[in-house]
Amino acid sequence: MSAAGQPSPATAGRFIAADVGGTHTRVGLVRAGGPGEAPIAVIAHRKYACRDYPGLAEILADFIAAAPGGAGAIYSVAIACAGVVLDDVVINANLSWTVSLPRLREALGLQRVLVINDFQAAAHAAQCMDPGDSTLLTPGVETIEAGPVLVIGPGTGLGAAVRVPHAGGTVVLPTEAGHAAFSPGSAREIEILRQLQRRGAHVPTEDLVSGPGLVNIYRALCAIDGIPTAHDDPAAITAVAREGDEAAREAVLTFCAVLGSVIGDLAVTSSARAVFIAGGILPQIKDFLAQSTFLERLRDKGAMQPVLERLPVRLIENDRLGVIGAASWYLEHAGTH
Structure with missing residues (x-):
């Protein structure tokens, strides 16, 4: 979970993509797909009820801790969420807690936290769907x-x-x-x-x-x-x-x-x-x-x-749509942020 140290070959290229909704948050450990794979390879995926957690940092920490085989060192998170980002905080009318990008970076030891509008992510995912x-x-x-x-x-x-x-x-x-x-x-x-x-x-x-x-x-x-x-x-x-x-x-x-x-x-x-x-x-x-x-x-x-x-x-009808969309957008734009 910490950003300390360097990623191992087994975890290089992995990052977290999260689809944050008013009712549920879906989280995936993902990487770019290789030859013969889908454009986005989802290594692990889990769905959380937002009301059961005090914030997004706690959801992501739980996901990282429970990832099959261990998530390894995680340096980056791409978040799809309704609303707009103002002063590093997501303005959203349907969430019961605040999404603060500095708090996520500090709590999880992340180097990069990027946010995309949830339906902007869905539009990216639509082109990846079977x-x-x-x-x-x-x-x-x-x-x-x-x-x-x-x-x-x-x-x-x-x-x-x-x-x-x-x-x-x-x-x-x-x-x-x-x-x-x-x-x-x-x-x-x-x-x-x-x-x-x-x-x-x-x-x-x-x-x-x-x-x-x-x-x-x-x-x-x-x-x-x-x-x-x-x-x-x-x-x-x-x-x-x-x-x-x-x-x-x-x-x-x-x-x-x-x-x-x-x-x-x-x-x-x-x-x-x-x-x-x-x-x-x-x-x-x-x-x-x-x-x-x-x-x-x-x-x-x-x-x-x-x-x-x-x-x-x-x-x-794909429960991973937002996760795949956030990941697709991240891989396309990470170098520009």
């Missing part, structure tokens, strides 16, 4: 034309980034799209917006399109219809929606519709030629997508509808 790691959500539309690629994902919040081809490589533009104002697309959604505005005039899109957002939709619908709320977490709402609970089912279908609308807006804004939805809550509710107006709302953008009808959308 087709078997994703599900096509646009039947009959799968060809990816040259151009920008949008990567988006509803988890604890809503993240998005755009990967743009540039000079023989790619440039990834991070966004804070989840904080843009929610735009309702139906009379029912206007009622939901009015309910949510009781907490404040600005209702960010991620207050609906995220795990907590599904709960917000459900609670708003119950309030509108004058019925008690019986569930307070996304998994429970999804479970009873499958059992036929009307309020829960409407909440999940509304979530899918709003997600489609948001993706369509961002695709038009970025001129995206493909969309990858990066995990989050969606794998748990993907069976509802076909029952919802997800695709109709995604494509219902006036004159741009014919363009969006040719837009392939894939759901990536």
